[in-house]
Amino acid sequence: MSNLFCEGLTENDINKLLSAPKSDLHNHSTKGCRRKWLAERLRIEMPEPPQALYGLDGMQVWFRSFIKPLCDGYENMLIRWEGAFAEAKRNHIARLVLNFGTAEIDQVGSVEAFKKIIEGYHEAYCPDTVFEAELTYPSCCDAGYEAERIDQYTSLGYFKAIDICGGENVQPFEAFLPLYRKAEEYHLVKKMHVGETGSAEDVRKAVEILGLSEIHHGINSSVSKDTMRFLADNHIQLNICPSSNIMLGYVKDYKTHPIKILVENGVAVTINTDDLLIFDSTIENEYLALYRAGTLSVKQLDEIRLAGLQSLQI
Numbered sequence: 001m002s003n004l005f006c007e008g009l010t011e012n013d014i015n016k017l018l019s020a021p022k023s024d025l026h027n028h029s030t031k032g033c034r035r036k037w038l039a040e041r042l043r044i045e046m047p048e049p050p051q052a053l054y055g056l057d058g059m060q061v062w063f064r065s066f067i068k069p070l071c072d073g074y075e076n077m078l079i080r081w082e083g084a085f086a087e088a089k090r091n092h093i094a095r096l097v098l099n100f101g102t103a104e105i106d107q108v109g110s111v112e113a114f115k116k117i118i119e120g121y122h123e124a125y126c127p128d129t130v131f132e133a134e135l136t137y138p139s140c141c142d143a144g145y146e147a148e149r150i151d152q153y154t155s156l157g158y159f160k161a162i163d164i165c166g167g168e169n170v171q172p173f174e175a176f177l178p179l180y181r182k183a184e185e186y187h188l189v190k191k192m193h194v195g196e197t198g199s200a201e202d203v204r205k206a207v208e209i210l211g212l213s214e215i216h217h218g219i220n221s222s223v224s225k226d227t228m229r230f231l232a233d234n235h236i237q238l239n240i241c242p243s244s245n246i247m248l249g250y251v252k253d254y255k256t257h258p259i260k261i262l263v264e265n266g267v268a269v270t271i272n273t274d275d276l277l278i279f280d281s282t283i284e285n286e287y288l289a290l291y292r293a294g295t296l297s298v299k300q301l302d303e304i305r306l307a308g309l310q311s312l313q314i
């Protein structure tokens with residue numbers, strides 16, 4: 001166990017928690033910076049989020065109404081990306097995965113130019129952080145069309161994973177097969193947003209049909225012993241974002257967060273921020289909130305922290 005991390009939890013010492021190496025494996029890059037960092041950088045006031053955002057639709061309405069107008073446009077998108085790396089430095093994120101939509105990459109012009117910008121921030125803020133770029137598509141996308149043009153994003157080898165976001169059950173899982181087959185050719189880690197609003201059965205189906213090895217959210221797996229056993233047996237990792245789940249109204253509070261049931265049933269989980277700019281809960285706060293609520297023990301939280309750092313020599 002890491003003394004620094006464990007002491008940070010038990011002593012409520014934020015500096016110790018900030019100093020301990022952690023990961024953030026689910027972070028939507030354009031919403032991945034800290035609200036206060038962005039407000040200071042842009043020299044503006046930014047409103048705090050309300051306690052409840054009423055689902056993904058409510059979140060989008062709030063973001064588009066109150067946050068986006070303050071930091072819209074190409075230059076501000078770059079600043080928000082920069083802020084995600086600034087937060088990785090501040091919070092000792094030793095392993096960081098950011099996801100990027102193709103429309104965002106297209107704004108830069110080419111994947112080469114995009115990589116140059118992103119690696120510039122990576123080098124400037126946290127060169128020791130293992131960084132992985134993830135390509136994300138909206139769930140309403142035409143997967144056949146996107147599969148035809150995925151090469152322009154993946155041929156450089158910069159993207160390490162693929163994801164689908166933006167609402168579940170918009171199309172059957174089979175519809176995404178062309179895209180995931182192409183992703184496999186490029187050896188991308190196959191992930192998807194599923195089981196946040198969808199069912200435990202959806203989680204299992206998505207894994208079986210698309211060959212996923214990681215799931216963003218997947219919290220509703222906790223209602224099915226069979227699905228949890230399936231996930232545990234197949235070493236499928238769930239990247240969980242507690243504050244996101246609570247603020248969107250999918251989970252009542254930290255105390256009753258299903259991460260406890262998932263952990264106790266042997267499912268591999270990590271703890272992540274999702275949309276830091278919206279939910280305003282930094283990674284150390286996610287761990288602390290679960291500890292304070294009595295959801296998980298220090299030992300369990302430290303094991304989750306270490307699971308997020310797997311493959312790294314920390």
Ligand SMILES: [Zn+2]
Nearest residue numbers: 165193216274
């Ligand atoms: Zn997400």
